Amino acid sequence: MLAIAVMLNNYFHDLAVALLISSVALAWFLAKEGDKGGPVAHNLIRRVLRKLTWLSYGSLAYILLGGVVRTLAYRRYEWMEAAGRGQVTALIIKHFFLAILVFLGLFFLLRLKRRFRAINPRKLGEGI
């Protein structure tokens, strides 16, 4: 039972990363389209950006908490004897780049959200 819980937690640690990165990508696509749209599109995009931000915060919380649990279970459930201590180095290097990617993505998403909040929709022409 514990092994299944560890396996699921590992899976959700990965899934939460994918969810966060996908949210940032979607936010970017929406913002690009939003620049071409009118007040209706702007309003919709602003609301979706707010939801994507909360989804990303939730994902980040899970990534960090799930990561701690994963680390505690790592030696027992994921350690590969053949890879030896080198796998710890690989893990640190991998996380260095992944963490930069995630935090830059989140920063970018928050900037987009702020940008859309600052624009006055009444000043936009009628788009869609």
Ligand code: HEM
């Ligand atoms: C922004 C933060 C993080 C991101 C983007 C991230 C991402 C990932 C990804 C994608 C994997 C799967 C790698 C693979 O299967 O090859 C992974 C594995 C793992 N993560 Fe994280 N993680 C983050 C934070 C953390 C934290 C805070 C911890 C521990 C406190 C942690 C501990 C682990 C462990 C132990 C593994 C398994 C080892 C491995 O796959 O090599 N992670 N992480």
